[in-house]
Amino acid sequence: MSGEAKSIARGLQRRDPDLLDRLIEQYQYRLFRYLIYITGNKERAEDFFQETWIRVLERGHQYNGKSKFEAWLFAIARNLVIDWQRSKKAQSLDTLTDPEQEHPLQLADENDPSPLRQVLSQEAEESVQASLQRIPAIYREVLVLRFQEELQIDEMAGVLSIPLSTVKSRLYRGLEALRGALQGGAAA
Known part of the structure; x- marks a missing residue:
């Protein structure tokens, strides 16, 4: 402790x-x-x-x-x-999310980048957000916990009440699904 x-x-x-x-x-x-x-x-x-x-x-x-x-x-x-x-x-958690409804807030960058960089960054963020909404909720959740909330894999297992191996599997499959969604493919 x-x-x-x-x-x-x-x-x-x-x-x-x-x-x-x-x-x-x-x-x-x-x-x-x-x-x-x-x-x-x-x-x-x-x-x-x-x-x-x-x-x-x-x-x-x-x-x-x-x-x-x-x-x-x-x-x-x-x-x-x-x-x-x-x-x-x-x-499932999928029923709680509707791609037609509000998306998460866009936080301003602390480094105050140029307007061009802001637009490019915003477009990339929107693309990731839209792609996240297209993948299954069980994968979206582990990706958010890992990369947005920066939890360690063992902490994620505790939050989700699932085995470590399941977290790793969902993380891998989530990254694959996100990659496919970003490339315009259907999420698995």
Whole structure:
């Protein structure tokens, strides 16, 4: 258990409001972006975002610091979406995403690139976003966790509650499906 994880675990057990404020400040953008990706809907993502932080406050005593806080946080968010999906009798995460609805927010580049570079970058990002929407949700989810949220493979396994080998397999297949979607082919 790292010193930071241990400190977070103790703070959550004490229900330290300053710690919660710091955690929200640190993880709000990543969590919200993740929720937009898995729900495909900004308003729904906002609801899950709030509910996730309520759960962190209510169940903070359950965080033991054995895993990274962000993995625990993302697992809470994912489980909330899955619970909602089950209550709506949805078939899969694919039913939560509709390519016709809003896409994730485009964040400005901190380096302030030239307008041409901005346009080229935006076109590439839009192409990747559109391609991500065309691949199956189980692959899209691992790609977002790995490359957007920068989780390690073992952390992804914890968030998704699946074996390490399954994460690796989905990651490989997801990259292949994304490559095919980017080249204009049908996702497998």
